[in-house]
Amino acid sequence: MxxxxxxxxxxxxxxxxxxxxxxxxxxxxxxxxxxxxxxxxxxxxxxxxxxxxxxxxxxxxxxxxxxxxxxxxxxxxxxxxxxxxxxxxxxxxxxxxxxxxxxxxxxxxxxxxxxxxxxxxxxxxxxxxxAGEAIGCFGLTEPDHGSDPAGMRTHAKRDGGDWVLTGRKMWITNGSVADVAVVWARTDEGIRGFVVPTDSPGFSAPEIKHKLSLRASVTSELVLDEVRLPADAVLPEVTGLRGPLSCLSHARYGIVWGAMGAARACFDAALEYATSREQFGKPIAGFQITQAKFADMAVELHKGVLLAHHLGRRMDAGRLRPEQVSFGKLNNVREAIEICRTARTVMGANGISLEYPVMRHATNLESVLTYEGTVEMHQLVLGKALTGIDAFR
The missing domain is CATH 1.10.540.10 (Acyl-CoA dehydrogenase/oxidase, N-terminal domain)
Structure with missing residues (x-):
């Protein structure tokens, strides 16, 4: 045996x-x-x-x-x-x-x-x-249109053989350091994507400051002031929201995994701390309430990794649906934040110090929770799939 x-x-x-x-x-x-x-x-x-x-x-x-x-x-x-x-x-x-x-x-x-x-x-x-020799960004979200990209105001008009883009995009990762931006805009043909070199006249990307989350990241606004592009700047193989939404689904898949990385880092930091920090004559890891916290954190952490792995195998088999990505993003980011918060309670005041990763991950995940689709939007995606009724509008 x-x-x-x-x-x-x-x-x-x-x-x-x-x-x-x-x-x-x-x-x-x-x-x-x-x-x-x-x-x-x-x-x-x-x-x-x-x-x-x-x-x-x-x-x-x-x-x-x-x-x-x-x-x-x-x-x-x-x-x-x-x-x-x-x-x-x-x-x-x-x-x-x-x-x-x-x-x-x-x-x-x-x-x-x-x-x-x-x-x-x-x-x-x-x-x-x-190769990392050129950096890209993705311009979809606008100051007044986040969860409803169909309402975007950025537009592109034909002018002879050229396109002229005008509008603004907001909360764009990599924006001010990018060499190329994929920008989505309204046209007479529907929503189209444009490949925009960032040295184009009329393009600017002021960096967004004073963030309290994702601070070790470049976040910018994109301003397009009659940016003139040649006819071949448009992405030829897609028209409509199907284009940007399929990109978002691919990015959300990465978040399903990534959130569990942040959760793991917080779990590991709290476990190491709890086994060495003594109160009332023994390590705090030896108290029942603390062990219950670690058990609950471990269950959600590894369930989330298992879910991510399952979705990855489905993607590799060409069978991953957008609703399933929403399932993973909704669950894993929500649980990751809870793991970070619980880890912070184990560490007490030390949990807010940058000597440990916990508060940094917790504040970062507040952004991850809402970008690439808020909790509410993923709930509605799943709600529509489960009931057959569209509650978005």
């Missing part, structure tokens, strides 16, 4: 048994990079509200294949959806801002060009973006 494997604190459900050697190698590469290049500095970046050296970081991420990693060709790694998810988990375990940099580059800007762009657009931008 074979003996059972030992209980693993870091993997109590044995989820690693579902991973291939290649999956583990990808995870290890990204984890090692984050430990070397992000973790020693991220508290300082967060406190200063800056992400210095972002171009160098982008090139390094390109060198390990993390940019557009699940895309095929054009210098992209062609990794599986599960491997991309594992990378997102490890990046967000370091900081949500770093995972956002990668998600916006690969799952939004690169994905839009890869899926809907012309061959010329792909050849011009994707190899440089995969």
């Amino acid at each position: 074979s003996s059972l494997p030992a209980f693993a604190v870091e993997d109590p459900l044995g989820i690693d048994d579902l991973l291939s050697d290649e999956d583990r190698a990808v995870r290890g590469t990204v984890r090692d990079w984050a430990a070397d290049r992000v973790l020693p500095h991220v508290a300082e970046w967060y406190e200063s509200g800056e992400l210095p050296g972002i171009r160098e970081l982008a090139r390094e991420l390109g060198s390990i294949g993390a940019l557009g990693m699940s895309l095929q060709g054009y210098g992209c790694a062609g990794a599986s959806a599960v491997q991309y998810g594992l990378a997102c988990l490890e990046l967000e375990a370091a900081d949500s801002g770093i995972r956002s940099l990668v998600s916006v580059q690969g799952s939004l800007a690169m994905y839009a060009i890869h899926r809907f762009g012309s061959e010329e657009q792909k050849q011009r931008w994707l190899p440089a973006m995969a």
Whole structure:
């Protein structure tokens, strides 16, 4: 009779048994990079509200294949959806801002060009973006239109053989450092996507300051003041909201994994603290209420990882529906925030210090909770799927 494997604190459900050697190698590469290049500095970046050296970081991420990693060709790694998810988990375990940099580059800007762009657009931008030599951003959200992108005011009009874009986009990750922006605008033909070099006359991207979340991340407004583009700047393969929404679904998938990385970092920090911090003559990890907190956190953390893995396998099989992505995003971010908050209670006052990652992750997740679809929007997506009734309007 074979003996059972030992209980693993870091993997109590044995989820690693579902991973291939290649999956583990990808995870290890990204984890090692984050430990070397992000973790020693991220508290300082967060406190200063800056992400210095972002171009160098982008090139390094390109060198390990993390940019557009699940895309095929054009210098992209062609990794599986599960491997991309594992990378997102490890990046967000370091900081949500770093995972956002990668998600916006690969799952939004690169994905839009890869899926809907012309061959010329792909050849011009994707190899440089995969290498981190060019940074991209994705312009959909507007100051007055977040959850309802169909109401966007940014518009593009034909002028002879050119397009002229006018409008504003808000809360754009990578905006002020981007070399190219994928911008969605109203046209007489419907909503279209445009590949906009950021050195185009009339384009500007003032950085948004005074954030209390995602501070180690570049967030900007995009201003398009009659930006003139050639006819071939439009993404030729899509018209309507199907284009940007399919990009968002791809990015939300990465968040399903990434949120569990932030939760894991908080769980690990609290567990290490609780086993060494003594009160009333013994480690606080030895008290029943504290153990109940760790049990509940572990259950939700590893259920979330298992859910992410399941969705990743469905994506790899071409069977992942947008409603299922909403299921994962709604559950995992909501539970990740609760894990961070519970970890903070275990650590007491020390939990608010930047010497530990807990409060940084908790405040970052407040943004992750609402971007790429608020809680309410994902509830309504699932509500419509479950009841057959559209409650959006």
